[in-house]
Amino acid sequence: MFPLKDAEMGAFTFFASALPHDVCGSNGLPLTPNSIKILGRFQILKTITHPRLCQYGHVKLAKFGLYHMTAYGDDVDFPIGYPSYLAPEVIAQGIFKTSDHVPSEKPLPSGPKSDVWSLGIILFELCVGRKLFQSLDISERLKFLLTLDCVDDTIIVLAEEHGCLDIIKELPETVINLLKKCLTFHPSKRPTPDELMQDNVFSEVLPLYTPFIKPASLFSSSLRCADLTLPEDISQLCKDINNDYLAERSIEEVYYLWCLAGGDLEKELVNKEIIRSKPPICTLPNFLFEDGESFGQGRDRSSLLDDTTVTLSLCQLRNRLKDVGGEAFYPLLEDDQSNLPHSNSNNELSAAATLPLIIRERDTEYQLNRIILFDRLLKAYPYKKNQIWKEARVDIPPLMRGLTWAALLGVEGAIHAKYDAIDKDTPIPTDRQIEVDIPRCHQYDELLSSPEGHAKFRRVLKAWVVSHPDLVYWQGLDSLCAPFLYLNFNNEALAYACMSAFIPKYLYNFFLKDNSHVIQEYLTVFSQMIAFHDPELSNHLNEIGFIPDVNVFPLHKIFHLWDTLLLGNSSFPFCIGVAILQQLRDRLLANGFNECILLFSDLPEIDIERCVRESINLFCWTPKSATYRQHAQPPKPTSDSSGVRSSTPYFPTECPDPPKTDLVSFHFSGFFFFHCLLILCSYCHGHFRQSNNRNLLKGHLLGALKQFCPVQWLLDSWFVRLGYPLQYSGLKNSVVCIVLGVAKSQI
The missing domain is CATH 1.10.510 (Transferase(Phosphotransferase); domain 1)
Incomplete structure (x- = not known):
């Protein structure tokens, strides 16, 4: 714009x-x-x-x-x-x-x-x-x-x-x-x-007149700098610099900041008497027949067109940004300090980054800096992809969320040409199910509930089904598509590209025609995650036979949740699920199966910011191999420092493929000792740190207890007998790792 x-x-x-x-x-x-x-x-x-x-x-x-x-x-x-x-x-x-x-x-x-x-x-x-x-x-x-x-x-x-x-x-x-x-x-x-x-x-x-050439879009195969020209006299650029830096921002950005600074469009229209309201009693007719015909009611002229244009004053916004220096509008991407806000109150703005997310998103000055920074980083995509990831860990400005998500998902290439080449008109058997699902998907939102939104929903979903012949449409795909379509309502190709990149990463093989083995394994790993982080809750859920299943959040909560989800790997959704259960823990422990079903059918208010914070901690506390899935997406080759393509999987290649088919039999997750050792060391030192130092496998672990263990203990209730000397009351909510000695007589 x-x-x-x-x-x-x-x-x-x-x-x-x-x-x-x-x-x-x-x-x-x-x-x-x-x-x-x-x-x-x-x-x-x-x-x-x-x-x-x-x-x-x-x-x-x-x-x-x-x-x-x-x-x-x-x-x-x-x-x-x-x-x-x-x-x-x-x-x-x-x-x-x-x-x-x-x-x-x-x-x-x-x-x-x-x-x-x-x-x-x-x-x-x-x-x-x-x-x-x-x-x-x-x-x-x-x-x-x-x-x-x-x-x-x-x-x-x-x-x-x-x-x-x-x-x-x-x-x-x-x-x-x-x-x-x-x-x-x-x-x-x-x-x-x-x-x-x-x-x-x-x-x-x-x-x-110079013919108008539409500039290349961000995600396209064309060279964006092809028509870039610089004046012969560079010094002339300095003379033409306008001190009104806000005027150099796009109208979309200015309007967004105007709203954050207290602008109220409806109030402006009411003040100018463009929008007029009458007390309800004044709209009643004077005379009413039994058949419903009324008389004496004046004609409501508010429904007629008034094309008066109301000017929106920018004084309040300019006054709010008066202390923002010019450096903030032109951050240097190669400077490590360039991502910090610039103003006369640098300390206050730097402290704003530590405030709750909902406050940061309403802070005009903070959002200005974040929008400008992300705008410049996205224009340098994919060259600045790593820095986009770095800044996204802090937060993502709502105005730039759609493009930022696409960058985090690695969307590249001629997405518009690819989307346009897909046949979205020929009838297919899935059309009927799509038509049934769309009117029930996030219809509280004005855009997605509009006929135009339904048409876009239909085209994007159908494009995905047609372009993935080995997969099928399952209910829930519409809810998965909704956030991407909402953020890219005028760019169906980008919404399709984001969804096509999201599904293989986080829902690999979920949409197979026979996906029972994939779903079963996913639920198994999730149950084991619950058992690893909250055994008491896991035992209770197993006793009542309740398996936490899927649930759909409102869009405004999905956005904040997915801002963090897209920064993690395919195992991060497990951590989000456990974090949600932690907020419902007391109610789940106090209720039986039927009450838990009702609880999840009408999910209570969830603190998303707390959920995000706890899910990150859970991710750090969980051994990598504990979330291993046989049916997860195979690792993609990556480039090392020398530029050579190599394969660096998140999970170790020696991970076994356990037969995870019975939710009742596998309550505890299996993981490699080295991964657990890294986490235990992090506990002992009071912080999380990753290390590949093989020396950790030798020596004494701080806080460990050595206990003689007869062989028969291992065969008959060894865990119960061992529990007493370990004094479990002092180790609650801690990771307990039991290591068998070489002689099989010591633990």
Whole structure:
């Protein structure tokens, strides 16, 4: 998106038409409000960034897309367009509503040729220097435009009607011919915009404009620096530097920061009386018949269009950022200290990094620094991939989350070409299940519940199914797709690429046609993780026969959880699951099977920040081999310092493949002693540290107890007998590692 420069932000709004409350759709669900439909269609307008819309700081075209986002006027109670500029065929068609017509009788929507007529009226006004039809009321204007079918020369009639015939006669012949082409009454004879561009009047103008080349996107195979040019005189750049650094940021970033600084768009519109509300008692009719017909109720004009633009003041935002120095807007990526906020209160901002995440996300100054830093790092992706990982461990700014997730998942290449090449239209057997699942997936969210959101859901899910013929669609794939689609609503290709990269890493072979062995192994390892970190809870769950299963969190909680999840490997979800159970521990221990089922069907509030913090600790405390899965994704080759491709798996290659098929038999996880030894050393030293020092295998471990153990103890209740001298009361919530001596007589 282009920088703000010296422009100001403005806003205007309108109300969608209301739907009846006692009507359901064909799927039996309540009708989607028209406002939700409009919101979904509006999103595509954010992707239109042609410089001719706002060139050199002067707005050329604004408030466009109203006809598209309102479903050709079907979702609002006012006509789309200004009467003086409407094409005759649009006027003749009149206003229609879907509820008033069967689908076969629905008129065709207006096309580009109707816009050519409107362009002709605008050009005519520019040539004569006055607005047309100002002396006529609306009904007379519409009637006059419809009578132009009976005249031979529309230009002459319009000029005579407005007393500007002399001005028209002085125009060049090429301009008059252009006006005649635009103001051709019959749309079948009227040229299209492409045909109009071939007119002679543009032959001398077109060479003056540099053709617009859409810049390469972040995830594409094209060279992003191909058109990068530097001025011959570098010193001139220093002279042109503007001290208004905020003006160099994109409009999207400025609006996001404006909201954080206390900006309230709805409040601004209410203050300007664009949004008006009435007390409910004032909306009641004076007289009501038994059949429901009412009288005496004044017409509510709030549903009509008011295209007044309200200017949004940036004073509050600029005042909030007045102490931020210029260095913060241009951090040096090669400098280790460049990621620190820069201002007169450096210490305060540095301390902000230690505050709770929800506070950091609402801190305007902190978010400004994080957004700028991530923006520059992402523009250097994949060269700065390691630094993106480093900064993501601190936090991810919500505005940059979609692109950052893609970078963490390693998305690269021509993702748009790959996505466009997938057949998403041909019917497949999975279509029916997708249609059933989508209306039930995160429908509390306005974007995902809109018809446009459903269509995008359908295309992305179908693209994944078609492009992975060895896998199948299982229920839950829609919930997996939802976060990626929400963050990349206007970039389906990136949402598809992220989901395609996420599934092999964290859910490898989960979507096989027969995935029972994969699910069984996953649940086995998860049960063993619970037993390793909380034996008491594990024993209770085994006694009542309850196996914690999947659950879906709201989107706003998923985001914070996945910010950390994407930094871990395929075993990290186990730690998240155990951390969630830790928050529910007391309630689980106090209830039986039926109560636990009800608890998970209506999951109580979970502290996500605490969950993230504890899951990281659990990950550090867990031996690598304890989370080994036979059906996990095979390790990918990586590059070492010399640039040679080598394979460096997370799990050791000597890990066995135990037959993990019985959840009851395998309550305890098996792991390599060396991995446990590393963790025990970390306990003894009071912190976590990873080491590959083989000398740790020799010598005495601080805090260890030596106990004589007859061989028969190993055969008959050895663990119970050994428990007494170890004094378990003092070792609760600690890792107890039992090592058998070489002579098998000492432990």
